[in-house]
Amino acid sequence: MCSTLGELEDLFGQENLDVEFAITESGELYIFQVRTLCLKGTLSDYGEQQKELKRIEEKIKRGQSRKPFLCGRKTVYGVMTDWNPAEMIGIRPKPLSLSLYQEIITDSVWAYQRDNYGYRNLRSFPLMLDFCGLPYIDIRVSFNSFIPAGLDEEISEKLVDYYLGRFMENPSKHDKVEFDIVFSCYTLDLPERIQVLGKYGFTQYEIACIVKALRDVTNRIINHKTGLWRKDYAKIGILEKRYAKILDSDMGDVEKIYWLLEDCKRYGTLPFAGLARAAFIAVQMLQSMVAAGIISREEYQQFMNDVDTVSSGMNKDFHELPKKKFLEKYGHLRPGTYDITSKRYDEAPDVYFKWEEVSEEMGQSQEEHKDCGNFSLSLGQMHKLSDALQENGLGNDILELMDFIKSVIEGREYGKFIFTKNLSKAIQMIGELGRKHGIQEADCAYLNIGVIRRLYTTTMDVGETLWNEVAFGKKNYKMTQNVTLPPVILEPEDVWQFYYPDTEPNYITLGCVSGDVVVLEDGQGIPDISRKILLIPSADPGYDWVFSHGIKGFITAYGGANSHMAIRAGELGIPAVIGVGEKQFNKYINTDVLEINCLARIIRIIR
DSSP states (O other): OOOSSSHHHHHTTOOOEEEEEEEEEEEOOOEEEEEEEEOOOOOHHHHHHHHHHHHHHHHHHHHHSOOOOOSSSSOEEESSSSOHHHTTSSOOOOHHHHHIIIIITTTTTHHHHHHHHBBBEEEEEEEEEEEETTEEEEHHHHTTTBBBTTSSSHHHHHHHHHHHHHHHHOGGTTTOOHTTTOOSSSOHHHHHHHHGGGGOOOOOOHHHHHHHHHHHHHHHHHHHTOOOHHHHHHHHHHHHHHHHHHSSSSHHHHHHHHHHHHHIIIIIIIHHHHHHHHHHHHHHHHHHHTTSSSSSSSHHHHHHHHHHOHHHHHHHHHHHSSHHHHHHHHOOOOTTTTTTTTTOOOGGGHHOOOOHHHHHHHHHHHHHOOOOOOOOOHHHHHHHHHHHHHHSSSSOOHHHHHHHHHHHHHHHHHEEEHHHHHHHHHHHHHHHHHTTOOHHHHHHHTOOOOOHHHHHOOOOOOHHHHHHHHHHHHHHHHHHHOOOOOOOESSSGGGGOOOOOOOOOOOEEOOEEEEEEEOOTTTTTOOOOOOOOOESSOOOGGGGGGGGGGOOOOESSOOOOTSHHHHHHHHHHHEEEEEHHHHHHHHHHTSSSEETTTTTTTTEEEO
């Protein structure tokens, strides 16, 4: 038996081998089969790869200790646990996409707004780290941010450790921690669900303190008159007005890019983060009405069908507005919201839309999915809900609560639509700035957005600085391409060996459809997707264009139950499976026909 890879290479006379093996509990190695590999391109430097993995391991080791101003004995990392970077920028984003996401959301904006909404103050704690360019959420930081600010410190410490322990027991829940692990708000079924803490050493007094803190923060958020979500909704309107002033000014390109992004943070992603938090509570509240037996699952789905977002307005406008007007309103959207190489709608309109063919077909398809009638509560349901709200200390004004739920879900989508206008224009102008200095748009993807601040605040040569930044980004991204890490990192040694965990997906609607499969991949052109089931690796709001093609359903590799694409699927009544994980997604890529059965919560391979 060959005991080393070197001996195998000598035996076969090859360096590139695919080895199938097993190791027993006693450490014996068994080789099942060995195949030579035919590889295109240059292999990565194994020594450099080892050095990078060692640096990542050391970084993770340093995180495995208590930190000042943070609850929790250690930390773990994931790609989907909070703000979903794998869904929004992918698991290997280029430097511009990664740095933009950090700049406008995960470095500080996210924490400021959770603090404003009554949760623990995590300001100045970056939520997302990058391990050799791969984005990971610091889950201890995330869990701290879900602790109500008024909760006792000792109980907070105990609660974060409980969350971390449950997460490590169930890493497949990494994309749905707020539904299955964390208690981040008060819902009608919370008093029953939270009793699980008693099995983990929490006293009834401690549980009561947690319940009270969650009730207080929830009442503060959902309040119809004083809730911060109302002010946040208004701030989005300010962003729209300031957009034109920036572009119409006589500032230079660097200055305009800088202020587009600064405004994007202050009047865009900051209020959006608030609306997103309120919308999550709204969905949780609605789901708790199902758990409490006040409404049925079908009625829950009907409510989601009735949600009227900007995206549903886009479907209507696509059929009614002239092409020019439609693109003036929606042209800033792009499938990869943070990706400069992803074309905006107005840069490739005929690629994304069938202006003459799709109208009738798309309308028929959506009619098949949408249920008839509108959501409404019977008198008996209203009495039951009123009693439940009063018993739980949430007031009893049903109309105000239902208005809150609908308004914030719609407001979140509106906020996202508006702030991406600033972001998309800034990205477009970065490409134009690059071309002025001889840099192709594709190469601008290797810039770090921090270069714009440096150019804005210094007298550095623009062209030379951009070229140097591109070269630096390209060099680092070569190693990013050659490093593979698991979606969840529990221990430092996970960087060296791991398996892809099974992921529990999120089924949207109660429908069942089957059809031919089409895979959407960036840079591969736009195939015919009408009446098809789509596979979308990393879905974000820029993929709204697919809903104008009369699709049957779709599956995403990443995404949560409360993500943009989940809301859109529910709103349009289109069967969808959000966040199946990389392992299952790669399995579905090799199929021709699939069936999505959301009621049975299953995906069947037909062919």
